Amino acid sequence: MSERFSATIEDYLGVLYVLERDGEPIVGARLADLLGVKPPTVTNTLKRMVRDGLVTLDIAHSPHLTEQGKEAARSLVRRHMLAEWLLNRMLSWSKLHKEAHELEHAMSDEVAEALLEDLDSPEVCPHGNPLPGYEDFVSGWIPLTQAPTAQPLIVRRVHELAEDAPQVLSFLEEKGIEPSREVWVEDILDFNQTISLRVGKELVSLGFAVAQYIYVEQPHKNSSANIA
């Protein structure tokens, strides 16, 4: 069994992993916000993580995962996503992330391995976020804020940072905006920071703050070429 850390440390590892993966700047205030704690708590926890060899701090005091930190983070993120797939059999889509967030810490390597096999090694979680090692699988998907208008698009991904907002997830679920659904972007209103999205017969208005975290794929325009 790989070395395990407390649930608190694992939560930090998960957030640091996602921010680093996406090339986002990592500052204490942002971490405090994402982890729901106060900045001094972040500072203290990061000190413990430095001591344990999980992160290093650069001259601006921004944390970076060490190799050991990355390995522990990949294990955590994988367990989280496998727990989501397990719960997907019994819970509605908008509840998976929150419940998996509890289960992930208790899952042994043996159960994680068994789930990986049972699920046939999924590339993504039920929200379309990549399991560690499958980042390339999702790299061709584009955020709705940059999507072409007036053509069919397939929803592929709701980013981890939106998964963390239960109200956003239940709104998307209620409107049917979930992976593998077809949607059309009718308008992108830059001045208003909103897009209007056609989902089935319904027109849904989304602010850029949420739309930036929803990724779509353009279906192959010439599907006959694929058959030939």
Ligand SMILES: [Zn+2]
């Ligand atoms: Zn999740």
Ligand SMILES: [Zn+2]
């Ligand atoms: Zn997920």
